[in-house]
Amino acid sequence: MQASPAIAAVPAGAGEDAAIVIEDVDKHFGDVKALRGLSARIHYGRLTGLVGPDGAGKTTLMRILTGLLMPNAGHVTLAGYDVVKDNDAIHVASGYMPQRFGLYEDLSVMENMRLYAQLRSMDVDRNADLFAELLEFTRLGPFTKRLAGKLSGGMKQKLGLACALMARPKVLLLDEPGVGVDPVSRQDLWRMVQALTDEGMAVVWSTAYLDEAERCESVLLLNQGQLLFDGPPQQLTARLEGRSFRLEDVGAERRAVLTQALDLPSVSDGVIQGAGVRVVLREGAEAEQLQALSDQAQVRLAQVPARFEDAFIDLLGGGPGGTSTLAERLPPVELGFDIAVSCRNLTKRFGEFTATDNVSFEVQKGEIFGLLGPNGAGKSTTFKMLCGLLKPTAGEAHVVGHDLRRATGAAKSRLGYMAQKFSLYGLLSVQQNLEFSAGVYGLEGNTRRERIAEMIETFDLGDWLSATPDSLPLGHKQRLALACSLMHRPPVLFLDEPTSGVDPITRREFWTHINGLARKGVTIMVTTHFMDEAEYCDRVAMLSRAQLIALDTPDALKRSAVSPERPDPTMEDAFIHLVESSDRELEAAT
Amino acid sequence: MLTSAFSLTRLRAQFIKEVLSVLRDPRSRMVVFVPPILQLLVFAFAATLEVRNVDIAVYDQDTGRWSHELVQRLDSARFITHIRHVDSQQQLHELIDRGEVIAALAIPVDFSRSIAAGESGRAQVLVDGRRSNSGQITVAYLSTIAADVGAEVVPDAQAPTPVVVRHWFNPNLVYRWFIVPGLTGILALFSSLLITSLSIARERELGTFDQLLVSPTSTPEIIISKSLPALAIGTGLGLFMISAGVFLFGIPFTGSFALLLASLVLFIASVVGIGLMISAVSMTQQQAILGAFAVGVPAVLMSGFATPVENMPVVLQWLAQAIPLTHFLIIVEGSFLKAMPPGDILASLWPLAVIALATLTMATVFVRGRLQ
Numbered sequence: 026m027q028a029s030p031a032i033a034a035v036p037a038g039a040g041e042d043a044a045i046v047i048e049d050v051d052k053h054f055g056d057v058k059a060l061r062g063l064s065a066r067i068h069y070g071r072l073t074g075l076v077g078p079d080g081a082g083k084t085t086l087m088r089i090l091t092g093l094l095m096p097n098a099g100h101v102t103l104a105g106y107d108v109v110k111d112n113d114a115i116h117v118a119s120g121y122m123p124q125r126f127g128l129y130e131d132l133s134v135m136e137n138m139r140l141y142a143q144l145r146s147m148d149v150d151r152n153a154d155l156f157a158e159l160l161e162f163t164r165l166g167p168f169t170k171r172l173a174g175k176l177s178g179g180m181k182q183k184l185g186l187a188c189a190l191m192a193r194p195k196v197l198l199l200d201e202p203g204v205g206v207d208p209v210s211r212q213d214l215w216r217m218v219q220a221l222t223d224e225g226m227a228v229v230w231s232t233a234y235l236d237e238a239e240r241c242e243s244v245l246l247l248n249q250g251q252l253l254f255d256g257p258p259q260q261l262t263a264r265l266e267g268r269s270f271r272l273e274d275v276g277a278e279r280r281a282v283l284t285q286a287l288d289l290p291s292v293s294d295g296v297i298q299g300a301g302v303r304v305v306l307r308e309g310a311e312a313e314q315l316q317a318l319s320d321q322a323q324v325r326l327a328q329v330p331a332r333f334e335d336a337f338i339d340l341l342g343g344g345p346g347g348t349s350t351l352a353e354r355l356p357p358v359e360l361g362f363d364i365a366v367s368c369r370n371l372t373k374r375f376g377e378f379t380a381t382d383n384v385s386f387e388v389q390k391g392e393i394f395g396l397l398g399p400n401g402a403g404k405s406t407t408f409k410m411l412c413g414l415l416k417p418t419a420g421e422a423h424v425v426g427h428d429l430r431r432a433t434g435a436a437k438s439r440l441g442y443m444a445q446k447f448s449l450y451g452l453l454s455v456q457q458n459l460e461f462s463a464g465v466y467g468l469e470g471n472t473r474r475e476r477i478a479e480m481i482e483t484f485d486l487g488d489w490l491s492a493t494p495d496s497l498p499l500g501h502k503q504r505l506a507l508a509c510s511l512m513h514r515p516p517v518l519f520l521d522e523p524t525s526g527v528d529p530i531t532r533r534e535f536w537t538h539i540n541g542l543a544r545k546g547v548t549i550m551v552t553t554h555f556m557d558e559a560e561y562c563d564r565v566a567m568l569s570r571a572q573l574i575a576l577d578t579p580d581a582l583k584r585s586a587v588s589p590e591r592p593d594p595t596m597e598d599a600f601i602h603l604v605e606s607s608d609r610e611l612e613a614a615t
Numbered sequence: 616m617l618t619s620a621f622s623l624t625r626l627r628a629q630f631i632k633e634v635l636s637v638l639r640d641p642r643s644r645m646v647v648f649v650p651p652i653l654q655l656l657v658f659a660f661a662a663t664l665e666v667r668n669v670d671i672a673v674y675d676q677d678t679g680r681w682s683h684e685l686v687q688r689l690d691s692a693r694f695i696t697h698i699r700h701v702d703s704q705q706q707l708h709e710l711i712d713r714g715e716v717i718a719a720l721a722i723p724v725d726f727s728r729s730i731a732a733g734e735s736g737r738a739q740v741l742v743d744g745r746r747s748n749s750g751q752i753t754v755a756y757l758s759t760i761a762a763d764v765g766a767e768v769v770p771d772a773q774a775p776t777p778v779v780v781r782h783w784f785n786p787n788l789v790y791r792w793f794i795v796p797g798l799t800g801i802l803a804l805f806s807s808l809l810i811t812s813l814s815i816a817r818e819r820e821l822g823t824f825d826q827l828l829v830s831p832t833s834t835p836e837i838i839i840s841k842s843l844p845a846l847a848i849g850t851g852l853g854l855f856m857i858s859a860g861v862f863l864f865g866i867p868f869t870g871s872f873a874l875l876l877a878s879l880v881l882f883i884a885s886v887v888g889i890g891l892m893i894s895a896v897s898m899t900q901q902q903a904i905l906g907a908f909a910v911g912v913p914a915v916l917m918s919g920f921a922t923p924v925e926n927m928p929v930v931l932q933w934l935a936q937a938i939p940l941t942h943f944l945i946i947v948e949g950s951f952l953k954a955m956p957p958g959d960i961l962a963s964l965w966p967l968a969v970i971a972l973a974t975l976t977m978a979t980v981f982v983r984g985r986l987q
Binding site for chain 2: 412447457467
């Protein structure tokens with residue numbers, strides 16, 4: 026191979042262990058600048074996290090590294106090969122697993138693996154050892170005959186990984202392998218990646234989950250196409266040393282306390298963590314105001330270790346304020362009774378398959394109620410039955426006193442719904458979307474005009490009225506979706522994975538509104554796969570294999586997972602613990 | 616709060632949304648506006664069953680007076696572009712094999728001699744059977760020319776009085792007079808079928824269909840709001856084609872316009888029902904488009920547009936009666952050329968009404984069925 030001038034220009038001392046060298050890379054699509062002047066190094070034998078919210082440029086960078094995209098400026102070398110000039114060599118030296126790995130859903134696990142081996146011109150029969158090794162490694166051995174389309178999200182990722190590892194690449198690039206994978210399977214993926222880096226492979230793991238970043242040995246933090254940070258995650262969190270606090274056991278008042286805390290000038294960021302409130306101080310700020318707040322609320326203020334997410338928010342200049350302009354305008358919800366949503370013996374069967382099995386619970390007015398579970402556990406089926414999108418096979422569900430089977434229209438006019446992908450009419454303008462939502466909930470005349478004007482003002486949408494939703498920045502898009510679902514002032518709001526793919530700042534703004542709504546007495550039903558979001562909930566229902574396995578406050582769930590090795594378990598630990606012990610019980614019973 | 620099963624406010628909001636979706640979506644705009652204009656040009660000018668601009672091979676072994684006469688007449692015939700003279704039977708076969716000529720005429724050595732002797736002259740015509748339809752028409756044209764030559768041979772023969780064929784309603788057999796009214800039905804069918812079959816599938820892809828289903832809107836409201844824009848666009852297109860027929864192609868419109876309009880609306884309504892059924896079972900817009908063509912193409916083939924319904928096996932004839940286009944074609948073709956009396960139109964109108972009612976009801980059931 027001939028050394029290109031770019032490689033020759035690499036400063037001395039860069040070290041021979043640089044698996045990937047990125048130099049001044051620019052990439053734009055039309056007017057959109059996906060990457061701006063990016064330079065970084067990725068080393069062998071290390072797990073490097075490519076971290077950033079959606080739209081930060083992670084996938085663009087991944088595709089440049091694998092030679093699928095050409096940079097507009099700058100150079101990239103991978104394992105010593107220039108990605109543009111030695112494109113063919115790149116495909117041999119690297120293994121790439123895109124977000125949705127190209128598995129053939131109608132082929133079995135084994136057939137998929139054989140196909141990928143053949144695509145790499147490998148003799149399948151002579152590589153039986155390799156196959157056995159990969160199957161052992163991914164624990165897919167028992168499923169070789171199953172069709173790829175019938176695998177769970179986690180198993181699909183593992184099969185994708187096995188196929189990407191087929192040619193024993195020097196560099197492995199994984200594009201958001203954790204998406205759509207439940208915590209249990211994610212744990213498995215981490216273990217596999219760990220084993221690979223131990224063998225000396227360079228692994229790049231891109232992710233939008235900031236908690237995943239903390240598990241990487243090195244991190245490239247991207248935001249809007251720019252590199253914010255390059256180094257070990259601990260180095261970044263160390264900058265925040267002494268600035269993270271927790272107001273312990275605030276209890277019922279925690280939402281009010283969070284609002285007050287976020288409105289303090291010395292506080293840059295804050296979230297709810299179970300019964301407590303976690304707060305990050307601005308740089309150079311003293312804890313006096315915070316101490317005063319905790320004295321006033323009569324709770325203990327404790328210093329806690331900084332998290333990667335704290336550091337990320339801090340780099341971006343802090344989170345949004347704590348007051349929801351939306352909630353302030355709304356009148357308090359009066360129902361006349363306490364139970365806003367309830368279900369009894371709720372069951373849904375699709376043919377032989379039971380998706381939801383005998384689930385019962387009651388949700389209080391003004392409660393934030395979370396539904397959590399691995400993929401396929403039945404949480405979205407349960408959720409859909411509660412908001413009238415699916416008819417239960419057995420059992421009943423009530424929303425604000427209306428039976429969903431009989432008074433469908435009456436129940437539906439009292440609930441708001443916001444789906445994962447914001448479900449806005451992309452062909453209609455912002456104004457037309459608002460008009461439609463008002464109309465479809467039967468709002469007329471003055472009420473309609475007032476509500477629309479109110480939403481435009483509250484969510485600051487005035488400048489975007491004639492734009493299409495797709496052209497809005499993510500934060501505004503989410504505001505519009507929220508505006509559309511709240512136009513008719515529903516006493517119950519259903520949120521289906523409302524913040525997946527949303528950056529942490531937009532997510533905080535969203536939760537500020539949700540907390541405000543809950544304080545006004547709006548009942549919130551939410552499904553989420555962000556474990557730290559479950560902390561915002563008053564109570565969490567955990568589903569596994571179609572059954573309700575736990576229903577309690579986030580703190581109580583975490584306490585149940587306490588063990589000598591894990592004195593302070595996270596929500597994710599609790600989740601894994603509960604799912605595994607329920608699986609064990611089920612196995613013991615059969 | 617208002618929770619009645621039917622609300623004009625909700626209906627209006629959805630109607631506006633549907634109209635905007637069709638007009639602001641480039642894909643829908645393509646479906647609505649490009650094919651009519653394109654098909655109007657293609658079908659009206661290119662799709663014709665007449666035989667024109669063909670080449671004929673002639674192997675003239677005779678070169679006598681009568682063979683000369685025959686070739687001269689062929690040469691001046693308007694449907695023939697070129698006469699290809701060849702010198703052997705072999706070449707004649709090759710020209711047909713290569714598809715360069717549609718038919719070949721072989722005139723034997725004794726052609727003029729036989730005629731002079733008072734016998735009938737015989738010539739051989741070879742036709743390319745791969746193009747059977749055009750071939751047969753060519754043979755008919757050639758026979759007419761041969762008969763003319765024969766008439767000259769025996770000017771005052773006591774031949775039987777020649778049959779004079781008069782084609783009623785379309786005396787000059789202008790092919791466009793037949794095809795343009797039929798096209799009205801086909802274009803309106805495909806446009807409204809595609810608009811409606813995309814409508815629910817598009818919302819499902821966007822995720823807005825769930826949003827619609829959690830709102831208090833009822834299934835009939837969804838069906839009506841999705842039907843009306845397609846009904847308006849389909850009817851508009853039909854009227855456009857009808858006026859193109861009258862003003863552009865000068866086809867005599869002899870029937871009742873009011874009845875034709877009523878049948879057009881009923882026809883589109885029944886197609887809209889079919890489109891909504893397709894859309895309700897499609898998960899993506901791609902599936903919806905495939906579904907629309909899988910239904911639309913056989914419907915056109917069986918409707919009697921190209922081949923008479925009476926020629927089909929009995930079972931298919933029954934099935935053809937369930938296709939809205941079959942009935943609409945009878946009405947539209949009748950209204951253009953035949954001055955079809957109202958009684959006859961009504962005989963085809965009521966089946967359309969029945970089909971429309973059935974498909975729209977089934978569409979409602981299908982959409983409600985999505986709520987498992």
